[in-house]
Amino acid sequence: MVTATGPAPGSEMTTSAEPTEDRSTSGVLHVAAIFASHMVLQRNKPIAVFGALDADCAGLEVSAEIRDFDGSVIVQAHAYASKEIKNGFSPWRVMLPAQPEGGPYTLRVTAGNDFIEYYDVLIGEVWLAGGQSNMELELRNSEDAEEALDNCADPLLRFYNVPKTGVINRNAEHAASWQESSPENSGVMSAVAYYFARKLRDELDSDLPIGIIDCYIGGTSISCWTSEDALNSSESGRGYLARYEQAIAGKTQEQFDLEYGEWQSRSDTWNASIAAAREDDPDVTWDTLTQQYGECPWPPPMTPTSQWRPSGAFHAMLERIVPYSLAGFLWYQGEEDEPYCGSYRELLGMMIGEWRALWSESLPFLIVQLPQWIDKKVDEGDGDPMLWPVLREAQWDAAQSIDNVFAICTMDCGEYNNIHPVDKRTPGERLGNCALRQVYGMSRIPVYGPTVLGFRCDEGGRVRLFFRYAHGLHFSGTTPDSFGDEFAKSLPSLVRLPERSGFELAGADGVFHPAYAAIFVDCDIDDLVNAKVNVVDYNATEFGIPINSRSIGTITLATPEVPAPVMMRYAWRSWGPAPLFNDNNLPAHPFKLDLTDHTDSDHAE
Numbered sequence: 001m002v003t004a005t006g007p008a009p010g011s012e013m014t015t016s017a018e019p020t021e022d023r024s025t026s027g028v029l030h031v032a033a034i035f036a037s038h039m040v041l042q043r044n045k046p047i048a049v050f051g052a053l054d055a056d057c058a059g060l061e062v063s064a065e066i067r068d069f070d071g072s073v074i075v076q077a078h079a080y081a082s083k084e085i086k087n088g089f090s091p092w093r094v095m096l097p098a099q100p101e102g103g104p105y106t107l108r109v110t111a112g113n114d115f116i117e118y119y120d121v122l123i124g125e126v127w128l129a130g131g132q133s134n135m136e137l138e139l140r141n142s143e144d145a146e147e148a149l150d151n152c153a154d155p156l157l158r159f160y161n162v163p164k165t166g167v168i169n170r171n172a173e174h175a176a177s178w179q180e181s182s183p184e185n186s187g188v189m190s191a192v193a194y195y196f197a198r199k200l201r202d203e204l205d206s207d208l209p210i211g212i213i214d215c216y217i218g219g220t221s222i223s224c225w226t227s228e229d230a231l232n233s234s235e236s237g238r239g240y241l242a243r244y245e246q247a248i249a250g251k252t253q254e255q256f257d258l259e260y261g262e263w264q265s266r267s268d269t270w271n272a273s274i275a276a277a278r279e280d281d282p283d284v285t286w287d288t289l290t291q292q293y294g295e296c297p298w299p300p301p302m303t304p305t306s307q308w309r310p311s312g313a314f315h316a317m318l319e320r321i322v323p324y325s326l327a328g329f330l331w332y333q334g335e336e337d338e339p340y341c342g343s344y345r346e347l348l349g350m351m352i353g354e355w356r357a358l359w360s361e362s363l364p365f366l367i368v369q370l371p372q373w374i375d376k377k378v379d380e381g382d383g384d385p386m387l388w389p390v391l392r393e394a395q396w397d398a399a400q401s402i403d404n405v406f407a408i409c410t411m412d413c414g415e416y417n418n419i420h421p422v423d424k425r426t427p428g429e430r431l432g433n434c435a436l437r438q439v440y441g442m443s444r445i446p447v448y449g450p451t452v453l454g455f456r457c458d459e460g461g462r463v464r465l466f467f468r469y470a471h472g473l474h475f476s477g478t479t480p481d482s483f484g485d486e487f488a489k490s491l492p493s494l495v496r497l498p499e500r501s502g503f504e505l506a507g508a509d510g511v512f513h514p515a516y517a518a519i520f521v522d523c524d525i526d527d528l529v530n531a532k533v534n535v536v537d538y539n540a541t542e543f544g545i546p547i548n549s550r551s552i553g554t555i556t557l558a559t560p561e562v563p564a565p566v567m568m569r570y571a572w573r574s575w576g577p578a579p580l581f582n583d584n585n586l587p588a589h590p591f592k593l594d595l596t597d598h599t600d601s602d603h604a605e
Contacts, residue, residue, distance in 0.1 A: 005132065005133060005218070005219050005298065005335040005336045005338075005419055006133065006218055006219040006267075006296055006297075006298035006299070006300075007133055007136060007217070007218030007219055007271075008133040008134070008136045008137035008138070008141065008218050008420050009141065009271060009274050009275065009278075009420060010138065010140070010141045010271065010274070010275045010278075011133070011136050011137065011138055011141075011218055012138065012161070012164075012188045013164055013217075013218075014163040014164040014165050014169065014172050018171065018175075019171050020171060020174045020175045021174065022170075022174050023036065023116075023174055024051070024116070024173070024174065025116075026114040026115060026116045027111075027112070027113065027114030028053050028054040028056075028057045028060075028111060028112065028114055029051070029053060029062070029109065029110075029111040029112075029114040029115070029116060030051045030052045030053065030054075030089065031049070031050075031051040031109050031116055032050050032051045032320065032321070032324070033170075033173035033174065033176060033320065034160060034162070034213070034320070034321045034324050035049065035051075035107070035109075035118060036118060036160070036176075036177050036178045037118045037119045037120055037121070037177075037178065038119075038120045038121075038158060038177070038178040038179065038180060039107075039118065039121055039122070039158070039160065039178040039211065040121075040122045040123070040124050040125075040126050040158050040178070040209050040210070040211025041099075041107075041121060041122070041123045041124075041126070041211075041325065042123070042124075042125065042126045042324075042325035042326055042327060043098070043099060043100055043101045043123045043124055043125065044098050044099075044100065045098050045325055046095045046096065046097060046098050046325065047095070047096040047097075047098070047099065047123075047325050048093060048094075048095055048096075048323045048324060048325050049064040049093070049094045049095075049096060049107070049109060050091070050092065050093040050094070050323070051091075051092060051109070052081070052086075052089035052090060052091050052092065053081045053089065053090045053092060053111055054089065054090070055085050055088055055089060055090055057081060057090060057111070057112070058081055058082065058083045058084075058085060058090035059080055059081060059082075059083050059090070060080065060081050060090075060111055060112060061078055061079075061080055061081075061111070062078060062079055062080070062081055062092045062094055062109065062110070062111045063076060063077070063078040063094065063109070063110045063111075064076065064077060064078070064094040064096055064107065064108070064109045064110075065077075065096075065107075065108050066096065066099070066105050066106070066107055066121070067105060067106040067107075067108060068105060069104070069105075071106075074099070074105065075096055075097050075099060076096070077094050077095060077096050077097065078094060079092055079093060079094045079095070080092070081111075092111075093323075094109075099123050100123070101122075101123050101124045101125075101205070101207070101208050101209060102122070102123050103120075103121055103122035103123055103124075103209065104119070104120045104121060104122060105121045105122070105123070106118065106119055106121060107121045122156065122158070122209035122211070123209065124156070124208050124209030124210055124211060125200065125204075125208065125209070125210050125211070125327045126210075126211040126212075126213065126324070126325065126326050126327055127193075127196070127197070127210075127211070127212055127213070127326065127327050127328055127329070127330055127435075128212075128213045128215055128321075128326055128328075128329050128330065129190050129192065129193035129196070129212055129213065129214050129215065129216065129330040129332075130215050130216050130225065130318075130329060130330065130331050130332075130333070131216045131220075131330075131331050131332040131333035131368075132216060132217065132218050132219060132220045132332070132333045132334075132335060132336055133218030133219060133335070133419075133420055134192070134332050134333075134335070134368070134419075134420060134421070134424075134427075135190050135192055135193070135216045135330070135331075135332035135333065135368075136190060136216045136217065136218045137190070137191055137192070137420055137422070137424060138187060138188050138189060138190065138191060139152070139186050139187055139188075139189050139190070139191040139194050139424075140187030140188065141191070141422070142191035142422050142423070142424040142425075143422040143423045143424065143425065144425070145187075145191075148191075148194070148425075149183045149186060149187060150183060152181050152182065152183060152186045152194070152198075153181065153182050153183060154180070154181045154182075154198075154201060155180050155181075156201065156207070156208070156209045156210065157180070157181040157197050157198065157201055157209075157210050157212075158178050158179060158180055158181065158209065158210070158211050158212070159178070159179060159181065159186070159189045159190075159193070159194075159197075159211065159212040159213070159214055160176065160177070160178045160179070160211070160212070160213050160214065161176060161188065161189070161214045162176070162213065162214060162215040162317045162320065162321060163175075163176055163317070164216075164217045164307060164313075164317070165307060165316045165317065166303075166305050166306045166307035166308070166309060166312040166313065166316055167305045167312075167315075167316050168315070168316050168320065169316070173320070178211075181194070181197075189212070189214065190212070190214050190216065191424035191425075191428065192330070192332055192368070192424045192427050192428040192431065193212045193214060193330060193428065194212075194424075194428065195424060195425045195427075195428025195429050195431075195432065196212075196330060196428045196429070196431045196432045196435070197210045197212050197432075198428075198429075198432070199428070199429050199431075199432025199433065199436070200432055200435065200436070203432070203436050203442065203445075204436075204440065213321060213324070213326075215317055215318060215321065216333075217307050217308070217313050217317075219298065219299065219300075219308055219336055220307070220308055220313055220333070220336060221240065221308070221310075221336040221337050221340075222333060222334070222336075222337055222344065222347045222348060222351055223237065223240035223241075223310040223311070223347065224307075224308060224309065224310060224311065224312055224313040224314065225313055225314050225318060225333075225351055226310070226311060226314055226347065226350060226351045226354060227311055227314055227315075227354060228241065228310070228311045230350050230351070230354050231310055231311065233350070234343075234346060234347070234350065236340070236343030236346050236347055237347060237350070239340065239343070240310045240340075241310050244302060244309055244310050247301075247302035248302055248303065248304060256301070256303040256304065256305075259301040259303075260300065260301055260303055260306075263297060263300045263301055264300075266297040267297045267298075267300070270293055270294070270296060270297055273292075273293045274289055274293060277289055277292065277293070286415075286417050286418045287376070287417065318355075318358075319358075322358045322359065323358060323359050323360065326359065326363055327363070327364070327439070328363045328364035328365065328366065328435070328439060329355065329363060329364070329365045329366065330366050330368075330431055331365060331366065331367045331368065332367075332368040332427070334370050334391045334394075334395065335370065335373075335391075335419060337391065338387045338388065338391065339387075341387045341388075341390040341391045341394070342390065344390070344391055344394040344395075345393075345394035345397055345398060348394060348395065348398050349398055349402060352365050352398070352402060352405060362403065362404055363404070364404050364405075364406070364435070364438065364439045365402075365404065365405045365406070366405075366406050366407075366408070366431050366434050366435060366438075367395050367398065367399060367405065367406065367407040367408070368407075368408055368410060368427050368431065369392050369395045369396055369407045369408060369409050369410060369411075369589065370388055370391055370392050370395065370410070371410040371411065371412075371413035371414030371421060371427075371480070372411060372413065372414035372416075372479060372480055372573075372574070372575045372576070372578065373388065373414045373415065373416070373418070373419050373421070373574060373575060374388075374416065374417070374574040374575035375417060375419075376416070376417040379416075379417075379575065384573055384574050384575070384576075385574070386572070386573070386574065387574070388574040389571075389572045389573065389574065389590060392589075392590050393590070395407050396589055396590075396591075406434050406438050407589075408427065408430040408431055408433075408434050408447070409430075409449055409586070409587050409588070409589040410426065410427050410430070410587075411571055411578040411587045411588075411589065411590065412426075412477070412480055412483075412578065412581075412587045413426050413427060413480055414480045414575070415480065415481070416479070416480075416481055416575060421480075430447070433445045433446070433447050434447050446584040446586060447586070448468075448469040448582075448586065449469060449580075449581065449582060449584075449586035449587045449588045449589060450467040450468075450469055450470050450473055450553060450580055450581070450582050450586075450587075450588040451467060451468055451469050451588070451589070452465055452466070452467055452588075452591055452593070453466045453467060453468045453552065454466045454534055455534050455568075455593060455595065456534065457534075457565070457595055458556075460558070460563075461505075461558055461559075461562060461563045461564055461565055462556055462557065462558045463505065463515075463556070463557040463558070463565055463568055463595060464554055464555070464556050464557075465554065465555045465556075465557065465568075466552055466553070466554055467552065467553040467554070467555065467588075468552060468553075469582055469586075470551055470552060470553025470582055471551050471553075471582055471583050471584075472582050472583025472584075473519050473553035473555075473580070473581075473582055473583075474493040474494065474519065474580075474581055474582075474583075475491065475492075475493050475494070475495075475496050475501075475517075475519070475579040475580060475581070476493065476579055476581050476585075477579055478500050478502075478577045478578075478579050479575060479576065479577060479578070493519075494518065494519040494520075495516075495517070495518050495519070496516070496517045496518075496577075496579065497516065498513070498514030498515055498516055498559060499514055499577070500577050500579065501514060501515060501516065501517035501557075501577060501579070502517075502570050502571045502576065502577035502578050502579055502580065503515045503517045503555075503557050503568065503569075503570050504568065504569050504570075504572065505557060505558075505559055505561075505562040505565040505567070505568050506562060506565065506566065506567040506568070506569075507562045507563070507564055507565060507566055508564070508566055510567070512567070512569065512572075513559050513561040513562050514559065515557040515558060515559040515562070515568075516557065516558050516559060517555055517556070517557055518555065518556050519553065519554070519555050520553075520554045520555070520556065534597065553582075555580075565595055566594070566595050566596050567592065567593070567594060567595060568592065568593050568595060569590075569591070569592035569593070570588065570590060570591055570592070571588070571589075571590040571591075572590055572592060578590070
């Protein structure tokens with residue numbers, strides 16, 4: 001298996017930072033580094049302002065206040081620093097009462113005779129964008145970057161890049177800052193997060209500020225974003241910890257430094273070569289790049305301070321911004337966990353729960369379901385190991401089974417042999433649409449692709465599937481690289497041959513075979529009621545929309561290789577056909593059904 005899931009090419013990786021002015025300290029007062037001039041604070045919920053005092057000032061009063069342009073106080077609050085010393089400091093937290101959107105304001109924090117003021121502070125919506133390299137891939141390196149940067153100037157769209165470190169790096173934190181979206185600044189912003197924020201800015205109140213906290217590191221597994229206590233609570237988590245302990249066992253600090261330094265040199269050289277080659281020829285293929293410069297030097301050696309060790313990013317990054325008030329989380333990650341995909345669902349649920357506990361709030365959690373991808377060497381060698389479908393299933397299941405968790409499908413995205421697809425507009429805007437509908441209540445925004453509602457097994461081995469969100473149900477393209485293919489465009493939009501349908505059937509032997517698929521004209525609710533369908537999705541009145549007002553689409557599957565099907569699946573490949581869409585151009589998500597799971601129901605509940 002070959003998986004190169006390291007940092008996105010060209011990404012800004014924080015390795016060290018030169019000493020810089022400490023903008024977060026005044027005398028005995030220390031304010032968390034995420035607070036800075038030009039920041040966006042969360043509207044309509046209490047605003048957490050937090051930091052620490054020198055240990056000998058434990059119990060001292062700390063106050064925070066928001067002032068208008070004329071110096072008048074809009075809101076203020078105070079608290080007392082803890083008398084319990086932690087890491088040599090006395091923590092404090094002031095909770096300012098909830099405020100509506102607005103600004104620019106000044107935030108002033110005071111302890112005794114010491115104070116810090118932050119200027120040009122806005123109040124709006126703040127989202128945290130987390131994950132690994134595909135969330136990390138920066139706007140300047142994404143598709144149509146030049147056009148996006150030329151048009152990105154927006155003083156009400158702002159972002160903060162949490163320094164990417166495996167241990168707390170205060171110099172890097174002092175150097176970090178909140179920035180307005182502009183051609184000069186936004187190139188180093190997550191491209192996915194930018195398009196998400198842009199969508200919110202376009203659709204919500206034009207005067208509503210949007211802030212993004214970029215908190216990600218390429219190549220991190222889900223274990224990096226979870227605490228040791230949480231990992232130790234499950235066998236799967238303990239496995240990550242055990243593999244880490246084995247990797248560092250018996251080595252000296254000198255060995256760690258030598259191994260990591262050598263890797264960093266190789267990695268920097270490789271990234272510089274790739275960046276220069278792509279600058280010279282933006283259309284250069286990854287095959288060509290790999291032939292010229294070799295495979296990405298990954299993984300790095302594991303060390304006790306590594307950015308990629310279990311719980312490293314959790315302590316050095318995430319905990320440094322807890323509990324900065326948020327609207328919700330964006331999550332694009334999973335690639336690095338391919339070898340242990342069977343445990344991903346458990347760890348994902350664990351991480352979501354832990355993050356929400358840190359913020360003491362069941363915040364919305366929006367997941368990018370992994371797109372299509374396979375490594376060319378794997379595809380041409382042993383073939384598809386079928387591990388990415390397991391990761392996608394875990395992500396989708398979390399969205400179906402955990403309250404206030406949602407997932408977007410990106411099966412029409414991805415690039416063959418490139419784990420870092422450059423189209424980041426599609427996932428970013430779909431995340432934006434998901435938030436607009438699920439979080440901000442804009443029911444007019446379409447977010448659902450065709451979703452299987454039930455099935456019926458007919459005589460002769462045919463399987464009839466019933467879909468909702470199926471207005472304009474059709475086939476389009478085959479794989480993400482085929483949408484511009486003339487042959488693919490000439491295919492009938494309602495019928496697909498087995499090798500291009502994405503549907504597979506299996507009999508009692510468990511062997512799946514590609515199936516013919518034919519879409520039939522939309523049926524109404526009476527067709528579903530009278531068909532004695534085996535209902536898969538009982539949540540038929542979701543969001544209060546009565547099912548009898550929806551158009552139901554049907555697809556019939558068959559293959560002579562499986563005269564008596566007992567299982568079916570759709571798009572269950574790392575890379576393969578996934579051509580089913582509705583008229584909102586939203587793809588059907590991968591799914592599988594046990595056709596022996598008969599309910600004998602004669603109506604859909």
